[in-house]
Amino acid sequence: MSIDRVRELVDSVGIEEVLHRCSERIEENKLNTFITTDFEGALTRARKRDGNGGGRLQGVPVGVKDNISTRGIQTTCGSRILTGYVPPYDACVVERLKAEGAVIIGKTNMDEFAMGTSTETSYYGSVRNPWGRERVPGGSSGGSSAAVAGGEVPIALGSDTGGSVRCPASFCGVVGLKPTYGGVSRYGLISYANSLEQIGPIATSVGDVALLFDAIGGYDRRDSTSAEHEFDTSSALDSDVGVEGMRIGVPDEYFGEGTSGAVRDSVWNAIHTFEDLGATYEIVSMPHTRYALAAYYVIAMSEASSNLARFDGLRYGYRVEEGDWHTSFSRTRREGFGEEVKRRILLGTYALSAGYHDKYYLKALKVRTLVKRDFETAFKSCDLLLAPTMPYPAFKLGEKIDDPLSLYLSDVNTVPINLAGVPAISLPCGFEDDLPIGLQLIGNFFCEPTILRAAHCFEQSTDFHKRKPGDV
Amino acid sequence: MAYENRDRVKIGLEIHVQLNRLKTKIFCGCTTNYHGDPPNTHVCPVCLGLPGALPVVNRRAVEYAIRVGLALNCGINEHTQFYRKNYYYPDLPRGFQITQYDYPIAQQGHVTIEGEDGEHMVRINRAHMEEDPGRLVHEGTIDRSKYTLVDYNRSGIPLLEIVTEPDLRSPKEARRFLDKLRNILEYLGVSDLDLEGSVRVDANVSIMDGNRTEVKNISSYKGAEKALLYEIVRQKNLIRRGKTVTQETRHFDEAREITVSIRTKEEAHDYRYFPEPDLVPLRVRDWVAKVKEELPELPDARKERFMTEYGVKAEHAKTLTGQLKLAQKKQ
Numbered sequence: 001m002s003i004d005r006v007r008e009l010v011d012s013v014g015i016e017e018v019l020h021r022c023s024e025r026i027e028e029n030k031l032n033t034f035i036t037t038d039f040e041g042a043l044t045r046a047r048k049r050d051g052n053g054g055g056r057l058q059g060v061p062v063g064v065k066d067n068i069s070t071r072g073i074q075t076t077c078g079s080r081i082l083t084g085y086v087p088p089y090d091a092c093v094v095e096r097l098k099a100e101g102a103v104i105i106g107k108t109n110m111d112e113f114a115m116g117t118s119t120e121t122s123y124y125g126s127v128r129n130p131w132g133r134e135r136v137p138g139g140s141s142g143g144s145s146a147a148v149a150g151g152e153v154p155i156a157l158g159s160d161t162g163g164s165v166r167c168p169a170s171f172c173g174v175v176g177l178k179p180t181y182g183g184v185s186r187y188g189l190i191s192y193a194n195s196l197e198q199i200g201p202i203a204t205s206v207g208d209v210a211l212l213f214d215a216i217g218g219y220d221r222r223d224s225t226s227a228e229h230e231f232d233t234s235s236a237l238d239s240d241v242g243v244e245g246m247r248i249g250v251p252d253e254y255f256g257e258g259t260s261g262a263v264r265d266s267v268w269n270a271i272h273t274f275e276d277l278g279a280t281y282e283i284v285s286m287p288h289t290r291y292a293l294a295a296y297y298v299i300a301m302s303e304a305s306s307n308l309a310r311f312d313g314l315r316y317g318y319r320v321e322e323g324d325w326h327t328s329f330s331r332t333r334r335e336g337f338g339e340e341v342k343r344r345i346l347l348g349t350y351a352l353s354a355g356y357h358d359k360y361y362l363k364a365l366k367v368r369t370l371v372k373r374d375f376e377t378a379f380k381s382c383d384l385l386l387a388p389t390m391p392y393p394a395f396k397l398g399e400k401i402d403d404p405l406s407l408y409l410s411d412v413n414t415v416p417i418n419l420a421g422v423p424a425i426s427l428p429c430g431f432e433d434d435l436p437i438g439l440q441l442i443g444n445f446f447c448e449p450t451i452l453r454a455a456h457c458f459e460q461s462t463d464f465h466k467r468k469p470g471d472v
Numbered sequence: 473m474a475y476e477n478r479d480r481v482k483i484g485l486e487i488h489v490q491l492n493r494l495k496t497k498i499f500c501g502c503t504t505n506y507h508g509d510p511p512n513t514h515v516c517p518v519c520l521g522l523p524g525a526l527p528v529v530n531r532r533a534v535e536y537a538i539r540v541g542l543a544l545n546c547g548i549n550e551h552t553q554f555y556r557k558n559y560y561y562p563d564l565p566r567g568f569q570i571t572q573y574d575y576p577i578a579q580q581g582h583v584t585i586e587g588e589d590g591e592h593m594v595r596i597n598r599a600h601m602e603e604d605p606g607r608l609v610h611e612g613t614i615d616r617s618k619y620t621l622v623d624y625n626r627s628g629i630p631l632l633e634i635v636t637e638p639d640l641r642s643p644k645e646a647r648r649f650l651d652k653l654r655n656i657l658e659y660l661g662v663s664d665l666d667l668e669g670s671v672r673v674d675a676n677v678s679i680m681d682g683n684r685t686e687v688k689n690i691s692s693y694k695g696a697e698k699a700l701l702y703e704i705v706r707q708k709n710l711i712r713r714g715k716t717v718t719q720e721t722r723h724f725d726e727a728r729e730i731t732v733s734i735r736t737k738e739e740a741h742d743y744r745y746f747p748e749p750d751l752v753p754l755r756v757r758d759w760v761a762k763v764k765e766e767l768p769e770l771p772d773a774r775k776e777r778f779m780t781e782y783g784v785k786a787e788h789a790k791t792l793t794g795q796l797k798l799a800q801k802k803q
């Protein structure tokens with residue numbers, strides 16, 4: 001459902017009825033998309049704002065990923081260790097959503113601490129994909145994407161450390177944007193890997209994603225990595241400006257061995273659609289892509305090992321009281337963290353430790369520079385890059401969860417973007433066995449307007465986004 | 473006559489100074505004026521290390537650090553960066569301390585003191601910024617208390633750690649260095665040194681080119697001399713008995729005036745330093761000129777001036793400038 005349609009509904013049937021329908025849809029769907037819902041609070045907050053509205057998201061229900069701090073609403077990161085933690089403050093993006101009149105109805109399910117590609121590592125249970133209940137929704141923002149795809153909320157926020165917005169957007173047939181690093185304030189986003197992640201919007205259309213990005217993006221002095229950049233997203237969707245003359249780069253390395261035939265075909269069809277619209281394309285080479293995955297995991301795990309040190313049960317969240325402080329915090333962490341989180345903390349601690357720091361962490365940083373250089377080179381001759389978001393459509397629940405390496409490998413096309421810090425959007429471009437396929441458009445630093453415009457043009461010329469789960 | 477230093481005593485000092493004349497903490501807007509207030513009343517998501525809260529560098533704290541760096545004749549790095557020092561302790565709300573490692577704010581300076589044999593130059597290795605952790609509070613005494621409480625009012629107080637080279641040759645020189653430093657800090661107006669916990673000193677001590685020990689928890693200037701005297705005698709006695717000094721960290725027990733071993737080299741921490749990803753490197757080159765302008769006249773310069781302008785004898789000039797209040801009166 002679109003933002004416009006929901007706003008009409010709010011005007012015609014009232015906010016209470018709209019919230020009631022959201023709640024009903026969540027009940028009916030049983031996708032396990034939300035860890036916490038707060039319809040009572042949502043109604044109170046919406047009513048308080050009645051009359052003084054005027055925000056672009058007035059009365060629009062929104063789902064917020066459970067690693068984004070919400071004052072007064074439990075925020076767990078999908079982990080047992082944060083059960084019962086209620087932040088005393090709002091993340092910057094939450095403040096901005098509220099300022100636009102949006103109504104936060106709850107916190108969406110996710111891989112524990114955003115560590116996963118399938119939303120199966122959540123302490124609160126797996127999320128199901130509305131396109132096939134036995135399929136994963138992708139991850140780690142699986143709850144947000146499935147909730148939007150399942151018609152539970154028109155818009156949601158996710159976070160993308162190595163593909164966590166784009167992967168579930170691709171698997172759930174919705175649109176998701178990973179902004180330029182520094183484009184959206186991270187203040188209040190519970191860190192997994194600070195140097196890589198960004199909060200990103202998820203919606204059913206490029207226009208809604210653009211609007212949501214416009215609402216949450218921009219400089220925030222509380223985040224030192226936030227950029228003082230003014231995005232001009234409004235003109236990006238101007239229908240008069242198309243993709244005529246746009247130069248598209250197609251990186252060869254993004255169509256690796258594991259790419260399914262249908263994904264390859266759908267993405268090539270998309271390239272031809274852009275050609276028909278007046279764009280040109282060339283095959284480009286990004287030679288360091290094959291080292292990106294390893295570098296990404298070393299950096300992400302190293303940062304995570306330090307970020308997650310604060311969870312000791314002393315000040316908030318889950319706590320085992322036993323013996324002295326050492327015993328108590330060890331037990332708290334042993335019981336509070338899941339397997340995947342422990343694996344990443346251990347590997348990250350190892351990569352940063354004396355004697356290994358240079359061999360792993362420092363080397364990964366060097367690779368990161370090379371990957372970034374690949375993008376800089378490519379953007380000398382291209383306006384944007386185009387590739388599959390994921391090598392295949394949604395896999396089955398349980399299919400890969402016991403094989404971490406195969407799960408990590410599925411991030412091969414998304415992680416280089418986070419290493420470089422450039423923006424990328426995923427949108428529907430086809431189906432394989434009635435499961436959505438995602439197209440990824442990658443832009444240069446702060447070129448969100450370019451990829452939004454291209455994505456919008458593609459959406460206007462195709463029907464993939466019109467198909468809903470359940471239609472056959 | 474040149475000082476002989478027969479036991480080849482080498483002392484290096486690490487001095488933590490609270491920049492408590494700043495109004496706000498180093499990474500958040502909470503007040504630094506917490507003394508005497510109820511516990512956990514000057515805290516916010518940032519200095520409590522709540523999930524998602526991000527640090528922002530207090531620009532004035534950096535200016536104060538530059539001020540001290542300049543006064544210690546240090547070079548100021550054009551780019552300075554913060555790092556994470558990872559270790560677990562209940563007073564550390566994030567499980568790591570935000571400090572500096574490579575690219576500290578100030579490096580390679582020197583301070584001249586009245587040494588054993590006249591003027592003696594003590595090289596400064598570095599001065600770096602960091603955050604103070606919280607404070608553990610025990611009910612009654614530490615060994616009787618059934619539980620420990622944590623007060624985070626102190627968490628995030630801006631600290632400057634000043635590290636000297638091992639150029640001090642006796643406890644007396646160490647004390648003189650600390651007196652001189654205190655004098656400079658008073659003149660700079662960056663720290664109220666009378667406040668409890670405003671200065672903490674660790675000392676590295678070796679004799680006869682043997683292994684060095686690190687003596688921690690020296691909280692007073694008087695304590696420094698006592699701790700060093702004890703530690704040197706202890707090392708001498710070991711060597712006299714044909715033993716070697718173990719490289720280790722020792723704790724100064726102020727009440728008993730002795731040092732006790734707390735950690736050997738094998739048990740040394742691996743702090744897994746890496747650049748703080750939430751703080752971008754600071755380009756401070758352009759700030760230095762402004763700080764230089766604001767720099768007050770320092771004790772050495774004032775001493776010179778008292779001697780030339782007022783014809784005060786060297787000995788008197790030293791006494792007069794040795795204390796800021798006296799020097800101000802004289803003016």
Ligand SMILES: [Zn+2]
Nearest residue numbers: 500502516519
């Ligand atoms: Zn604070």
